[in-house]
Amino acid sequence: MKMFTKSRLMAVIATSAALSMALAGCSNPTADSSSESDTGAQDYWPTATQKLDGVELTMWVAQNSNKIPVKVVSDFEKATGATVKLETIPDPYEQNVQTKTTTGDTPDLAFWQPTQSMLAGFIAQDKLQKLDNAPWVDNYTDGIADAGGVVDGTRYAALVSTPPVMGVFYNKKVFEKAGITDIPKGWDGYVEAAKKIKDADIDGVESPLFEMGGSQWGTQYSVQIQLAEAAQDGLWDRVNSGKEKFTDDTIQTAISNYKSLFDEGLYNKNAGSAKDTDEAQALWDGKTGMIICVNSLFNQIAALASNDKAALDETIGFFPLSSEGNIGTVIPEQNNSVVAFKTGDSKKEAAARQFINYWMTEDYATFVKDQGIVSVIKGVDTPDNVPQALLDSADSIKDSVGSMQSLAVANPDLYINLADMINGTKSPGDVAKATQDQFAQLAKAQGVQGF
Structure with a gap:
């Protein structure tokens, strides 16, 4: 699970020849002769429901995402005559x-993590269609257009x-028993709340x-949430250019702060x-007070609650956190x-763009209702059964900052090094050095200047 946050060195080695073509900013060195800037947005983006009888498209999906587009595909096939x-x-x-x-095996479409580090290889190889001036982009809710899919000013992925x-x-029940009435602010506020829960010695809280x-x-x-303010101040640009390292004060301090909580x-x-799974169970059962995680962990909690919105809203809350505040x-x-791939078949490439257009316009309200998720399109209502914690998470996006995966040119195995630290085989200094060494190796494989 969560392989999308684990860019491995072996994957980069497999594509190192192609990655070496990347420029310092991972921009596409090859001009796209079929881009919408050449043909005009109106021609580049086919009408969502125009007929595509006889056209066959292939979309690659992961094991944890293969059910997501099923209804969209069915609706698109009925509306256009295409096969996906x-x-x-x-x-x-x-x-x-x-x-x-x-x-050489290339699909027409695929689910893909829309971060700079994960798009870089495909962009370097000129494998992706440009999705600039997409008909729905101006209708994205606040923060979504900037949350991913764009590298060096060009859109390569559609966030659905x-x-x-x-x-x-x-x-929430643990907070109440510990007497915590205000949302913690900043890392110090978070640590203070954790100590307050511990000192309260609440029955059942382990x-x-x-x-x-x-x-x-x-x-x-x-570690990453402690870097939000620094990221706003250009941390990852400095790391990308080699001017700042994981071993320098900003990131090293975040790692050490994390380790101190175990100590x-x-x-x-x-x-x-x-x-x-243990983490999800512990929070739902009230055996712990707080976890720092992402939506997928909440989805495990929701499953434990049989997706009972009322029960979830009563028990589980969410707030963003950063070093100094709540970013x-x-x-x-x-x-x-x-993403839509270049296949050399202009008809199928246009059909792939049409499929995305259909998904994000004509069929989006149906998709959101079918999936029970927060809408990213203005004018399309979020279903009433979405838990408040997910609504609060989505609401925080408008004031958020990108992660290491989003803003760095490479995605080293920070999470593995931190797990080693927890298990006593690496010190905080070891974590920073191992992560920096791998980052430099990955950046060098891409031809990034400064490495």
Whole structure:
């Protein structure tokens, strides 16, 4: 699970020859002769429901996203006469997709994480269609257009749902028993709330905080949220150019702050081995007070609650958190967005753009209702059964900042190094050095200047 947050070195090695063509900013070095800027937006974006009898498209999906477009596909086929085949690519999805495309196997469409680090390889190889001036972009709700899919001013991905926000999901009943009446502000406020929960010695609460070191993927969030203000101030631009490193004060301090919470006994005793399922269960059961995570973990909690909105709203809340305040950090996932590939068949390429246009315009209200998700299009209402925690998460996007995955040119295995730290095999300094070394190696493979 969560392979979209784990860009691995082996995947980059598989595409290193293509990645070496990338410019310092991962911009596309090859002009797109069929771009909408050449042909005009009206011609480039086919009418959503125009007939496509006999046209067959293939869309690659992951195991955790293969049900999402089923109804959209069915509706599109009925409206246009086209055929869209959904092909599930085994996990690890990103690695397998990169390998297949490198060997020449290319779909018409695919779910893909719309971050700079994950789009870079395809852009370098000139494999993606440009989605500039898409008919729906001006109708995105606040913050969505900037939340992902754009690299160097060009849009390559369409966000079909709200991207997750790194923040704090908390048990309202635990807060009440601990006497916490105000939402914690900043890292110090968060730590103060955790200590207050611990000192309250509440029956049934085993730890104020919970971590999933056994699953690993969630460990990075507690570090990344501390970097929000720095990210607003250009942290990742400096890291991308080699002017700042993971071993320098800003990121190193965030890692050390995270480690100090374990040293103070604020986390679960089995933090090194606990799984994401354990974390979801602990928050729902009130065995812990707070977790720093993203929407997918909340979805596990919702399943435990049988998706009972009233029960979820009564028990689980959400607030964004940053070093100094309450700024959210956005990390789009592959199931949030769709890309269209260049295949050399202009008719199919246009049909792929038409499918995305249909999804985001003609069929979007139906899609949102079918999936029970927060709408990203103005004028399309979010269903009444969406829990308040997800509404609050989505609302924070308008004031958020991008994650490492969104803003850095490469995505090193920070989460694995942090899991090693939790399990005692790396110090905070070791984590920063290992992450920096891998980041530099990945950046160098892409031909990024400064490495």
